[in-house]
Amino acid sequence: MVEFAKGHGTLNDFVLLVDPDDERGLSDAQVRFLCDRRAGIGGDGVLRAVRARHIDGWDGDPDAWFMDYRNADGSVAEMCGNGARVFLLYLREEGLIPADADVVDFGTRAGLRRGSFLPDGRVRLWMGRPTVSSTTDTTVTVGGSSWPAWSVDVGNPHAVTFLTDADDLAALDLATMPDWAPAERFPGGTNLEFVEVLADDAVRMRVFERGVGETLSCGTGTVAVAAAMATVQGRTEASYEVQVPGGSVRVDLTDGQAWLTGPAVVVARGELSERDE
Numbered sequence: 001m002v003e004f005a006k007g008h009g010t011l012n013d014f015v016l017l018v019d020p021d022d023e024r025g026l027s028d029a030q031v032r033f034l035c036d037r038r039a040g041i042g043g044d045g046v047l048r049a050v051r052a053r054h055i056d057g058w059d060g061d062p063d064a065w066f067m068d069y070r071n072a073d074g075s076v077a078e079m080c081g082n083g084a085r086v087f088l089l090y091l092r093e094e095g096l097i098p099a100d101a102d103v104v105d106f107g108t109r110a111g112l113r114r115g116s117f118l119p120d121g122r123v124r125l126w127m128g129r130p131t132v133s134s135t136t137d138t139t140v141t142v143g144g145s146s147w148p149a150w151s152v153d154v155g156n157p158h159a160v161t162f163l164t165d166a167d168d169l170a171a172l173d174l175a176t177m178p179d180w181a182p183a184e185r186f187p188g189g190t191n192l193e194f195v196e197v198l199a200d201d202a203v204r205m206r207v208f209e210r211g212v213g214e215t216l217s218c219g220t221g222t223v224a225v226a227a228a229m230a231t232v233q234g235r236t237e238a239s240y241e242v243q244v245p246g247g248s249v250r251v252d253l254t255d256g257q258a259w260l261t262g263p264a265v266v267v268a269r270g271e272l273s274e275r276d277e
Helices: 027-035 081-093 219-233
Strands: 002-009 012-018 045-051 063-070 103-108 110-119 122-125 138-142 144-152 157-163 179-180 193-197 202-209 211-217 237-242 247-254 257-262 265-272
Touching: 002 081, 002 138, 012 081, 027 157, 045 081, 063 081, 081 110, 081 122, 081 157, 081 219, 081 257, 081 265, 122 157, 138 157, 144 219, 157 219, 219 237, 219 247, 219 257
Parallel strands: 012 045, 063 103, 157 193, 202 237
Antiparallel strands: 002 012, 002 265, 045 063, 103 110, 110 122, 122 257, 138 144, 138 179, 144 157, 193 202, 202 211, 237 247, 247 257
């Protein structure tokens, strides 16, 4: 039997596992099973807590906890902002970090990240330095409509589209993956955000996540949207409320760096029967 937990950040949900010595590497099929909402537990991805020494290419603290994140289709992802908040809460609740630790460093495939537990129960993450393309270098198409998009790197790739006043965010058909051009702009795929501007410091977005489909939230996507918004506004320091179908988060930008603040919840724990495939 394998112990697991289930958690979410603004309804972006995950299966959580502890495997400190890398004894239970997951196949793509096992990840798909875990994330299957009928045959498995259900989730947008799997978060596995493993000591960083077991991760190929890691050259930082070997004893750091590493967030081994997999998308629902089994593919590996560099970073997950909502998942990282849930991951840190899980580490604390499992006793894997001190209960009184307010600040925690942890590893991801996008590099070292730092999270802080806030008194109100939210978690604040340092998200590194997002990079925004100098122009709208991508065209994104949904149905028969196309828009220019900003390419943003938050440790993983994003294409951010700002809708016009004539567009209806809620009416977009994101049941299938939107197209983008040029195709070679994102050879490994990308996350696609569609944004309605509500005010100078507030936006609403929907997202089609690489390897998952439309999700109710995407933490790195909210940071990508905030970084693109700041670029459009010509601002180097800014704070934004980013509303997603699963709730809202806050993104702060200063000196080229980004911080993401939002809720994290662990909702259940259980035991899973072993599977070989």
